Amino acid sequence: MTAPASAPLSARSALSRGAVPPLLEWAAWAAAVACVFVLPSKLLLLNEIAILALFALSLDLILGYAGIVSLGHGAFFGVGAYAAGLLAKHGFGDPVTGLFAAAGAAALVGFVTSFLVLRGSDLTKLMVTLGVAMMLFEAANRLDWITGGADGLQGVVMKPVLGLWDFDLFGRTAYLYSLGTLFILFMLARRIVHSPFGLSLRAVKGNALRAGALGIVPGRRLVAIYTLSAAYAGVAGGLTAQTTQFVSLDVLDFTRSADVLLVLVIGGAGNLYGGLVGAGIFRLMQTWLSGITPQYWQFWIGLLLVVIVLVGHERLTRGLPRLAAAALRRLRGKADAPGSTRP
Amino acid sequence: MTDFALRTTALVRRFGGLVATDRVSLEVARGARHAIIGPNGAGKTTLVNLLTGVLKPDEGRILLAGEDVTDLPAPARVRRGLARTFQINQLFPALTPLETVALAVSEREGHGGDWFRAAGSRAAEVDEAVEILGRFGLVSVMNERTAVLPYGKQRLLEIAAAIACRPRVLLLDEPAAGVPEEERRDILAILAALPADVTIVLIEHDMDLVFSFAERITVMVDGAIFTEGTAAEIARDPGVRAVYLGEGD
Numbered sequence: 001m002t003a004p005a006s007a008p009l010s011a012r013s014a015l016s017r018g019a020v021p022p023l024l025e026w027a028a029w030a031a032a033v034a035c036v037f038v039l040p041s042k043l044l045l046l047n048e049i050a051i052l053a054l055f056a057l058s059l060d061l062i063l064g065y066a067g068i069v070s071l072g073h074g075a076f077f078g079v080g081a082y083a084a085g086l087l088a089k090h091g092f093g094d095p096v097t098g099l100f101a102a103a104g105a106a107a108l109v110g111f112v113t114s115f116l117v118l119r120g121s122d123l124t125k126l127m128v129t130l131g132v133a134m135m136l137f138e139a140a141n142r143l144d145w146i147t148g149g150a151d152g153l154q155g156v157v158m159k160p161v162l163g164l165w166d167f168d169l170f171g172r173t174a175y176l177y178s179l180g181t182l183f184i185l186f187m188l189a190r191r192i193v194h195s196p197f198g199l200s201l202r203a204v205k206g207n208a209l210r211a212g213a214l215g216i217v218p219g220r221r222l223v224a225i226y227t228l229s230a231a232y233a234g235v236a237g238g239l240t241a242q243t244t245q246f247v248s249l250d251v252l253d254f255t256r257s258a259d260v261l262l263v264l265v266i267g268g269a270g271n272l273y274g275g276l277v278g279a280g281i282f283r284l285m286q287t288w289l290s291g292i293t294p295q296y297w298q299f300w301i302g303l304l305l306v307v308i309v310l311v312g313h314e315r316l317t318r319g320l321p322r323l324a325a326a327a328l329r330r331l332r333g334k335a336d337a338p339g340s341t342r343p
Numbered sequence: 344m345t346d347f348a349l350r351t352t353a354l355v356r357r358f359g360g361l362v363a364t365d366r367v368s369l370e371v372a373r374g375a376r377h378a379i380i381g382p383n384g385a386g387k388t389t390l391v392n393l394l395t396g397v398l399k400p401d402e403g404r405i406l407l408a409g410e411d412v413t414d415l416p417a418p419a420r421v422r423r424g425l426a427r428t429f430q431i432n433q434l435f436p437a438l439t440p441l442e443t444v445a446l447a448v449s450e451r452e453g454h455g456g457d458w459f460r461a462a463g464s465r466a467a468e469v470d471e472a473v474e475i476l477g478r479f480g481l482v483s484v485m486n487e488r489t490a491v492l493p494y495g496k497q498r499l500l501e502i503a504a505a506i507a508c509r510p511r512v513l514l515l516d517e518p519a520a521g522v523p524e525e526e527r528r529d530i531l532a533i534l535a536a537l538p539a540d541v542t543i544v545l546i547e548h549d550m551d552l553v554f555s556f557a558e559r560i561t562v563m564v565d566g567a568i569f570t571e572g573t574a575a576e577i578a579r580d581p582g583v584r585a586v587y588l589g590e591g592d
Contacts, residue, residue, distance in 0.1 A: 007477070012469045192459070196458075202437065205437075213429075214446065214504065
């Protein structure tokens with residue numbers, strides 16, 4: 001029953017596996033940067049995708065790693081957007097400072113509301129998060145002397161990013177700025193989910209009773225990740241405000257919370273990549289479908305959602321290679337068939 | 344005064360009209376091998392839940408190494424050296440045995456909230472986790488998901504995770520429940536090999552396991568302590584045979 005000598009070494013690498021980006025991922029980041037030159041006319045859309053990806057990543061931190069369901073994650077997005085927008089409107093137009101303010105404001109709201117979200121069943125969590133987001137929406141609507149209400153927040157003027165790069169009409173600076181922010185926060189998120197803290201979150205998600213029996217106080221860990229997730233969502237909102245130089249009331253709208261949940265379910269929760277992949281698929285499908293059927297595009301998104309939830313991600317991702325292999329075999333079979341009839 | 348690792352005074356817990364724990368005063372000496380036996384519904388698991396802080400008692404106090412822990416939640420008691428296993432497996436299905444045990448070790452060392460270092464970067468902790476897994480014969484499956492492990496292995500992991508808390512007092516709630524005969528011997532061997540200064544309280548149905556392991560035995564019936572004594576005394580006690588073993592004549 002003694003361990004082989006190599007066990008500790010392989011155990012160390014098994015535990016820290018995932019903390020280092022795989023090669024394929026670096027290729028994906030490089031491709032994302034290359035889009036600036038390859039798709040110069042699509043940079044505004046790509047900027048939206050990068051921001052949506054960050055927003056979905058923030059939801060993945062609580063849903064995928066801590067099992068906290070939310071129908072009101074847009075609340076933090078909205079708070080971040082208004083924080084960054086208001087700061088810039090009142091003369092503090094430095095983008096990076098604005099992002100810190102957006103993160104801080106959203107984290108504060110996240111921290112305070114986390115104590116409401118900790119208790120109760122999934123249904124309770126859905127309703128509490130939904131309710132908080134609704135209250136914030138109406139508060140922003142009512143406080144129109146601060147937020148501009150339904151007319152939106154006008155007069156957001158941004159300074160150059162890091163004092164070097166001005167925002168341009170084509171979204172070049174905007175896209176690289178959002179992509180850079182996404183990159184930094186994604187790397188940070190990876191460190192966090194593969195740390196002892198991240199491991200303890202997965203334990204709490206898997207079995208809170210046993211987590212307690214190992215000395216973990218689940219509540220504290222959940223407050224921490226909920227606050228962090230809110231900060232991430234706040235940064236996504238801040239990026240939207242800064243790169244569009246406008247904050248409309250719909251940053252706090254329910255559809256934003258619903259969309260981000262959709263994006264994460266499409267991409268797959270609990271592996272960090274899901275939000276990024278989902279954001280790409282969602283926005284591209286939306287753009288493509290609304291070009292074909294401007295009024296009915298949501299039908300196809302809805303269908304995709306139903307298929308993914310019913311069939312399940314694992315079966316889909318395992319099934320696709322199998323389908324491809326079967327198709328290949330058939331193709332090869334056809335190619336072989338004439339040969340076999342030959343004498 | 345004897346040095347008690349664990350002590351309760353007139354512990355009471357009611358569920359509606361049912362008295363599940365009825366004035367239980369238990370004294371477990373440091374380093375003891377103590378078993379609690381009793382027929383189904385005797386209140387053994389309720390007692391474990393009271394001792395560990397999963398349930399709050401209606402009356403009475405619980406002292407861990409002389410310190411009153413009655414009002415402390417479960418995680419705080421774990422940090423004071425009280426660990427447990429569960430009668431029905433309470434594991435992390437999506438985690439591997441290695442992750443489970445490494446998590447318990449890192450929590451014990453107070454690194455559980457560490458969010459920037461990679462898990463597995465503290466070599467001493469990983470080595471300890473592997474050493475524990477080796478003791479339980481779990482190294483060969485340490486990177487499998489717990490959910491796909493055979494039941495016997497899961498049962499061993501249940502104990503390994505508790506051991507990783509490095510307890511001063513270990514409560515084992517029917518560790519051999521549902522385990523096939525040959526693996527029972529593994530469990531017994533592991534329990535026998537635990538350091539002598541670890542106090543062990545064993546709740547068990549399997550009489551072979553109880554009598555081969557325990558020095559003192561407490562017999563519970565209907566939520567109350569029926570009798571207590573050395574293993575030899577309990578084995579001879581005609582009253583115990585009558586109420587529990589059902590062999591009275």
